[in-house]
Amino acid sequence: MTKHIISTMTSAVGYTFYEKVAGYESPENKRMPSLPQIPRISKTILINGGAGIPSETSGMGEMVKDKNGIPLWTAHGVVTSISDQDYELLRTNVVYKKHEEKGYVRCVENDIRGNNKAILKEVKQMAEHDQFAQLNNETFKSNMKMKIESADKNSTFDNIPRN
Numbered sequence: 001m002t003k004h005i006i007s008t009m010t011s012a013v014g015y016t017f018y019e020k021v022a023g024y025e026s027p028e029n030k031r032m033p034s035l036p037q038i039p040r041i042s043k044t045i046l047i048n049g050g051a052g053i054p055s056e057t058s059g060m061g062e063m064v065k066d067k068n069g070i071p072l073w074t075a076h077g078v079v080t081s082i083s084d085q086d087y088e089l090l091r092t093n094v095v096y097k098k099h100e101e102k103g104y105v106r107c108v109e110n111d112i113r114g115n116n117k118a119i120l121k122e123v124k125q126m127a128e129h130d131q132f133a134q135l136n137n138e139t140f141k142s143n144m145k146m147k148i149e150s151a152d153k154n155s156t157f158d159n160i161p162r163n
Contacts, residue, residue: 004110014047021038
């Protein structure tokens with residue numbers, strides 16, 4: 001049986017687990033200090049990102065056209081399938097717990113990979129995007145500190161001076 005993790009994060013996240021490795025103790029040489037146990041990576045579980053990033057090739061998510069008429073799809077969420085054992089381990093990871101509390105990741109039982117409507121339904125109950133998501137016209141206007149007057153109100157990005 002597998003679990004499916006939906007992520008609304010822009011980047012993939014590797015949740016890392018550690019094991020303690022025995023330190024070094026030298027009974028013969030008193031001048032060499034003993035070393036404590038040190039952590040070593042035992043496993044990393046990768047949850048894919050990519051939500052909020054426009055793509056010319058994905059075909060998943062909301063479709064808009066750029067100023068040249070090229071279609072761009074922006075995924076609302078990305079699904080990663082993991083084993084039940086990995087999910088149980090993932091639930092013990094402090095960083096995963098924080099992401100889950102903030103609504104960036106969520107576990108679902110059904111495989112909804114490739115089903116845009118099902119992903120959108122699940123994502124509506126989650127946090128929209130993390131702070132690393134690309135700006136679009138809507139988020140650009142809400143984050144903008146000054147107002148730029150333009151004859152064409154639909155071309156927010158065309159009015160930015162370029163050096």
